[in-house]
Amino acid sequence: MAEQVPYEELMRQLTAVGVVRRDLARILPHECPAGSVGVLIALKTHGDLRMSKLTELLSVDMSVTSRHVAHVAERGWVERLPDPDDKRSRILHLTDAGRDAITVLSRRTAARLAERLSDWDEADVRRLTQLMARLRDSFDDARASTDPPHSPQHELTPTPANATS
Amino acid sequence: MAEQVPYEELMRQLTAVGVVRRDLARILPHECPAGSVGVLIALKTHGDLRMSKLTELLSVDMSVTSRHVAHVAERGWVERLPDPDDKRSRILHLTDAGRDAITVLSRRTAARLAERLSDWDEADVRRLTQLMARLRDSFDDARASTDPPHSPQHELTPTPANATS
DNA sequence: TATTGTTATACTCTATAACTATA
DNA sequence: TATAGTTATAGAGTATAACAATA
Numbered sequence: 001m002a003e004q005v006p007y008e009e010l011m012r013q014l015t016a017v018g019v020v021r022r023d024l025a026r027i028l029p030h031e032c033p034a035g036s037v038g039v040l041i042a043l044k045t046h047g048d049l050r051m052s053k054l055t056e057l058l059s060v061d062m063s064v065t066s067r068h069v070a071h072v073a074e075r076g077w078v079e080r081l082p083d084p085d086d087k088r089s090r091i092l093h094l095t096d097a098g099r100d101a102i103t104v105l106s107r108r109t110a111a112r113l114a115e116r117l118s119d120w121d122e123a124d125v126r127r128l129t130q131l132m133a134r135l136r137d138s139f140d141d142a143r144a145s146t147d148p149p150h151s152p153q154h155e156l157t158p159t160p161a162n163a164t165s
Numbered sequence: 166m167a168e169q170v171p172y173e174e175l176m177r178q179l180t181a182v183g184v185v186r187r188d189l190a191r192i193l194p195h196e197c198p199a200g201s202v203g204v205l206i207a208l209k210t211h212g213d214l215r216m217s218k219l220t221e222l223l224s225v226d227m228s229v230t231s232r233h234v235a236h237v238a239e240r241g242w243v244e245r246l247p248d249p250d251d252k253r254s255r256i257l258h259l260t261d262a263g264r265d266a267i268t269v270l271s272r273r274t275a276a277r278l279a280e281r282l283s284d285w286d287e288a289d290v291r292r293l294t295q296l297m298a299r300l301r302d303s304f305d306d307a308r309a310s311t312d313p314p315h316s317p318q319h320e321l322t323p324t325p326a327n328a329t330s
Numbered sequence: 331t332a333t334t335g336t337t338a339t340a341c342t343c344t345a346t347a348a349c350t351a352t353a
Numbered sequence: 354t355a356t357a358g359t360t361a362t363a364g365a366g367t368a369t370a371a372c373a374a375t376a
Binding site: 025063066067088 | 361365366367368369370373374375376
């Protein structure tokens with residue numbers, strides 16, 4: 001891709017999505033924070049999952065998944081069934097109560113989005129959704145292939161080439 | 166807008182942006198977390214700003230802005246000058262060191278994005294950026310006009326209309 | 331010895347509320 | 354009395370590291 005792409009602007013907009021996420025998070029019940037929603041939706045979409053697979057889908061550390069799953073399990077929305085093939089593993093299963101919870105959340109979220117995006121046409125909503133999905137895929141793929149080790153996080157101070165003064 | 170818009174999918178992709186943000190955050194120096202970057206970029210883009218204006222641009226609570234600004238001020242990237250028109254106010258000014266820091270960060274971020282989005286064409290990057298900007302605007306506008314009070318956050322349990330069992 | 335999952339700890343971002351100092 | 358800004362506190366999300374159980 002050409003060098004003169006407006007990455008800085010994309011970067012800014014990525015940060016701006018936080019505004020959207022926070023606004024949507026505000027309508028969630030205190031019992032069901034965003035992390036829980038992610039788990040519930042993933043299970044509704046993909047069916048029963050093991051912790052490892054769910055972790056992969058959420059693209060977070062497994063310790064994070066474990067935390068979120070513990071939360072929804074405590075509320076009876078997800079069951080952690082034993083895996084007959086591997087006693088270390090657990091199979092996560094969405095309960096009926098969990099399904100009901102998602103229904104309520106989806107309805108409420110959709111209402112909020114419909115309100116906020118009242119002047120959007122459906123085509124643009126779809127375009128944005130598709131592009132964001134592709135963005136996520138591009139990052140997931142790259143992380144899976146090149147990230148295994150870890151990014152060292154260099155220092156910021158040494159900037160001889162850019163010293164403007 | 167029609168009722169059958171795939172809001173649930175949009176919702177999922179909004180969450181997925183977290184993957185992207187986290188990946189980009191990983192290349193930031195420990196001295197300059199995401200919150201600091203937001204402040205620096207805003208000042209570079211809009212020039213000198215008062216706390217209140219910066220807060221509006223970032224769409225967060227002023228206490229958050231204050232925290233982030235204190236961080237970058239401690240590192241000499243931003244100066245808090247007195248406002249001659251209002252002694253309660255402070256004018257935020259990006260220092261040369263701050264400008265240098267942004268240059269380094271932008272370069273590093275751009276490199277990461279170029280790597281991740283190597284198979285994207287520039288038009289799609291622009292399309293995505295524009296749609297995200299519009300999304301943010303839609304939420305900012307709505308918040309400004311209808312949110313002043315606060316969303317009550319109802320309970321989740323009562324779901325008579327959706328009981329599947 | 332390697333892998334699945336949990337837990338302890340620490341850090342960032344955020345909002346609410348209480349506070350100071352001006353207006 | 355109202356506004357600009359700071360600080361204290363609390364809550365959510367995340368990653369790292371240490372750990373238990375099983376493969």
